[in-house]
Amino acid sequence: MxxxxxxxxxxxxxxxxxxxxxxxxxxxxxxxxxxxxxxxxxxxxxxxxxxxxxxxxxxxxxxxxxxxxxxxxxxxxxxxxxxxxxxxxxxxxxxxxxxxxxxxxxxxxxxxxxxxxxxxxxxxxxxxxxxxxxxxxxxxxxxxxxRAALPLHLLPERFTLTELQQTCELILGRSLDKSVFRRRLKDEPRIVQLDGEFLYGPQRPAQLFRAAVDFRF
Incomplete structure (x- = not known):
């Protein structure tokens, strides 16, 4: 055979x-x-x-x-x-x-x-x-x-919470409530706030964050 x-x-x-x-x-x-x-x-x-x-x-x-x-x-x-x-x-x-x-x-x-x-x-x-x-x-x-995984690997090294939310929305194909999304991220260990670092633009300065050192999607 x-x-x-x-x-x-x-x-x-x-x-x-x-x-x-x-x-x-x-x-x-x-x-x-x-x-x-x-x-x-x-x-x-x-x-x-x-x-x-x-x-x-x-x-x-x-x-x-x-x-x-x-x-x-x-x-x-x-x-x-x-x-x-x-x-x-x-x-x-x-x-x-x-x-x-x-x-x-x-x-x-x-x-x-x-x-x-x-x-x-x-x-x-x-x-x-x-x-x-x-x-x-x-x-x-x-x-x-x-299921609440954060697609941080799609973002640049430094990012804003708005950029993170927009990335999640693009993947899911639907809008997310901003206040609910921000509450979910409160004290989130997978992202680290960069104290004193902001993204400046036409709106108010936006706080910058980075992924935790051991982060894995």
Whole structure:
């Protein structure tokens, strides 16, 4: 009986905030299969150099985008015989968060171009089953924020509470009551007030904060 050796890959939904919306990174494939179609950054497990699939995911992001992300975590595993024309495949989906001030990314050697697409409407005709993967990663991100996780990895090193609330609203797709949100953050150990540091603009100065040293989304 012929044995099947599945193609094992890591695919990453890299999210950021850009132009007032939640975005996900897609690359235009430069190789077959799915040549010329848009896909999530992904790559095949290299058992000679990757100690685990986390290593694969970080290597893929580094080689294809040139960025190092502060947060990366697994979402789910997708598998089947029809996902990839090369044969039976297994993909571990990750999601990652990139601060908006680090958005500039450079396409690596295996992608012709990259685009930051609207995470809620990334476009039709994506390669493989990546539309399904994006939806799964987005659902995980939204559920976590809905359960009071703070998406600080999407913010610059110093941020205001208004910026934090706006980021949560962009992820959730709905407005949040300002007073309720601020009460929730009172004595919040995951953020640190920067005494004497303010963001100045047309309105009254806004207090600046940073993430706690040991913060993890």
């Amino acid at each position: 012929k044995k099947l050796f599945p193609l094992v890959t890591a695919d990453i939904a890299l999210f950021t905030i850009q132009e007032g919306s939640l975005r996900v990174l897609l690359g235009k494939r430069a190789n077959t299969p799915e040549l010329g179609r848009w896909a999530l950054p992904g790559g095949v497990l290299d058992p000679m150099s990757d100690s685990d699939l986390n290593d694969t995911a970080r290597r893929v992001l580094s080689s294809k985008t040139g960025v190092d992300v502060p947060f990366l975590d697994q979402v789910a595993t997708f598998s089947g015989a029809a996902r990839d024309p090369r044969g039976w495949s297994l993909s571990v989906l990750y999601y990652a968060l990139l601060p908006r001030d680090l958005v500039p990314a450079v396409a690596g050697s295996k992608t012709e171009a990259i685009e930051w697409r609207d995470a809620f409407a990334p476009g039709s005709g994506l390669a493989f089953d990546h539309a399904k993967l994006i939806a799964a990663a987005l659902a995980t991100l939204r559920d976590k924020v809905d």
